[in-house]
Amino acid sequence: GDSVTQMEGPVTLSEEAFLTINCTYTATGYPSLFWYVQYPGEGLQLLLKATKADDKGSNKGFEATYRKETTSFHLEKGSVQVSDSAVYFCALDQTDSWGKLQFGAGTQVVVTP
Amino acid sequence: EPEVTQTPSHQVTQMGQEVILRCVPISNHLYFYWYRQILGQKVEFLVSFYNNEISEKSEIFDDQFSVERPDGSNFTLKIRSTKLEDSAMYFCASMRTGVEQYFGPGTRLTVT
Numbered sequence: 219g220d221s222v223t224q225m226e227g228p229v230t231l232s233e234e235a236f237l238t239i240n241c242t243y244t245a246t247g248y249p250s251l252f253w254y255v256q257y258p259g260e261g262l263q264l265l266l267k268a269t270k271a272d273d274k275g276s277n278k279g280f281e282a283t284y285r286k287e288t289t290s291f292h293l294e295k296g297s298v299q300v301s302d303s304a305v306y307f308c309a310l311d312q313t314d315s316w317g318k319l320q321f322g323a324g325t326q327v328v329v330t331p
Numbered sequence: 332e333p334e335v336t337q338t339p340s341h342q343v344t345q346m347g348q349e350v351i352l353r354c355v356p357i358s359n360h361l362y363f364y365w366y367r368q369i370l371g372q373k374v375e376f377l378v379s380f381y382n383n384e385i386s387e388k389s390e391i392f393d394d395q396f397s398v399e400r401p402d403g404s405n406f407t408l409k410i411r412s413t414k415l416e417d418s419a420m421y422f423c424a425s426m427r428t429g430v431e432q433y434f435g436p437g438t439r440l441t442v443t
Contacts, residue, residue, distance in 0.1 A: 250430050261335070261422060262374070262434040269430060307374060316386040317362055317426055321374040 220245040224308045224322035231298055231329050239293040239325045241282075241308035249310040251275075251284050251291040252319070256305045265293075265306070298329045333357045335435035337423050343441045347412050352438045354406045354423030363406045364424040364432060365398065367391075374422065380406065413442045 225240045243251065253265040253275070266275030271286035280295045291308060308322040336355045344350050356363050365377040378388040380398055395411045406425075410417055420439050424432040 252430075254434075259436075261337075261436040262424075264431055264433075267430060309374075311430060316379045316381065317364065317430070317432060318376045318379060318387055318389075319364075319366070319374075319432065320376065323373050 222322035227326035237295045252309040254307040337435035341439045352408045356425030360425035362426040366422045367419040369419040
């Protein structure tokens with residue numbers, strides 16, 4: 219079945235460091251791919267998405283490119299801030315699945331001043 | 332900005348009791364979802380709901396679970412006879428069309 223694997227955390231970084239969170243997926247067909255973020259005490263918020271191969275999603279300085287050849291959707295940010303401290307979830311959605319999101323385990327990111 | 336709301340934020344119940352978790356989706360949305368996250372584990376899909384009926388459900392969503400949209404604004408998840416392993420954070424989500432789901436802040440359910 220479909221699945222999402224993302225790197226384990228916590229990832230601890232200093233402010234202004236470069237962030238990469240790896241995400242790979244297993245799926246039949248052509249799923250849509252997402253990154254969601256969960257700030258402490260809050261719900262999941264959509265950070266960015268890509269719906270087809272080679273699409274690049276971007277938001278708030280974060281980027282991820284849908285790579286079908288490597289079945290990956292790695293999240294990157296060039297210069298993190300303390301306010302980026304959160305849990306990041308990679309997810310996929312098959313287009314014929316009524317929006318059933320399948321999530322990775324989540325990666326906690328801690329950014330220190 | 333419209334948002335999905337959930338009540339209560341934390342529910343404590345005894346094993347075997349019934350609980351109802353409530354959600355108010357964004358008003359013009361058409362698709363509704365429940366997910367859960369057991370502490371330390373993945374967010375898992377439970378059920379999707381469209382046009383007043385279940386469109387898809389996971390193997391977790393057995394006969395003890397039910398969903399309802401009783402009045403056109405609320406969307407509820409009922410667990411008939413709670414078990415210890417039902418302790419989790421439950422998230423409601425809604426979507427108008429397309430791919431972007433909006434999540435609520437979650438209800439933490441603790442079964443003792």
